[in-house]
Amino acid sequence: MQNPRLASRYAKSLVDLSSEKGQLEAVNADMQFMQQLSKSNPDVVALLKSPIVKPDKKQQILSAIFDGKVNTITAAFIKLLVAKGREGNLPEIAQEFSKQYDVLKNISKVKITTAVPMDAAVLEVIKNKVQAGTDKKIALEAAVNPELIGGFVLESNNTLFDASVLRDLNDIKKQFAENIYVHSIK
Incomplete structure (x- = not known):
């Protein structure tokens, strides 16, 4: 900006x-x-x-x-x-x-990204679950990113909840790169 x-x-x-x-x-x-x-x-x-x-x-x-x-x-x-x-x-x-x-209208924007498109019923359930924890109205935006492989990424008010398979694979890759298990073998 x-x-x-x-x-x-x-x-x-x-x-x-x-x-x-x-x-x-x-x-x-x-x-x-x-x-x-x-x-x-x-x-x-x-x-x-x-x-x-x-x-x-x-x-x-x-x-x-x-x-x-x-x-x-x-x-x-x-x-x-x-x-x-x-x-x-x-x-x-x-x-x-x-x-x-x-x-002004007390609306909180929430974005959910998945590997495949979700149907409206599932989106409504997710919206209700997110709204249960707050007094704000939820505006849910759905996006698709096939690179996630599976799971989802939920973004809301500067908070990111990443439950994707891609993140899990990157965590495993990082663990192997750090090789944290080698010293315990000796």
């Missing part, structure tokens, strides 16, 4: 304004859309950060992309960012908005 304080301040202003106007959920959906757009389309991020493209041209392009797809508060916010020359920070602001929204 280029300027976390700037992103935090703009996101807080947007959270406050959208809460005051009763549009918090709609603006949150728009910020989720922004995050997906910036992840899936690096050309848009390059356009936002480009010093060569003039602000009025950026505004025209962004209007073409977002008109009819985002809330009026979000559209006005994007226009304000372009007017202030802060449009390059839009992806960071959208990410920070999501963090502040989660804190």
